[in-house]
């Protein structure tokens with residue numbers, strides 16, 4: 541079922557998430573709830589801390605609407621094991637910092653190792669939007685938000701706007 545997404549600023553979004561010991565049915569259900577929440581938002585990724593669960597679990601599907609079949613990925617304990625020297629800049633958004641976007645530069649290609657929903661170890665190299673998104677999601681597991689890459693001025697402005705939106709939503 542759909543879960544509420546925490547809005548920045550929230551201390552839970554800045555904490556380190558714990559590794560997953562083993563993939564249980566409870567965690568598989570959580571992963572499905574996260575995919576449902578992500579598609580509904582809509583978004584192209586979601587990390588467990590964004591719904592208040594401090595476990596190292598992310599989901600992503602960067603296939604653009606109408607560009608082909610969805611490719612939902614569920615990653616337990618994802619880690620970047622290799623990064624390209626070249627970088628790419630993308631306009632990033634965050635479901636926990638709604639309606640705000642900023643350009644972030646990251647390695648253009650990353651190799652990621654994770655445990656899938658069947659408990660198998662997987663390794664894959666991502667580029668383009670997939671690379672940006674998987675790095676954005678893994679950052680969430682380390683309590684890092686995309687605004688942490690911006691200037692203090694810009695970060696403060698976006699935090700203020702997010703606080704305001706959070707207050708308005710609380711009143712609604």
Ligand SMILES: O=C(O)C[C@@H](Cc1ccccc1)C(=O)SCC(=O)c1ccccc1
Pocket residue numbers: 582583584585586587630631632633634635636672673676677
């Ligand atoms: O907060 C999140 O992790 C989700 C975030 C992921 C992300 C977006 C862009 C660059 C890097 C990571 C989002 O999905 S924000 C919403 C968004 O960008 C989007 C929504 C619908 C279609 C396409 C993009």
Ligand SMILES: [Zn+2]
Pocket residue numbers: 633634635636676680
């Ligand atoms: Zn985000």
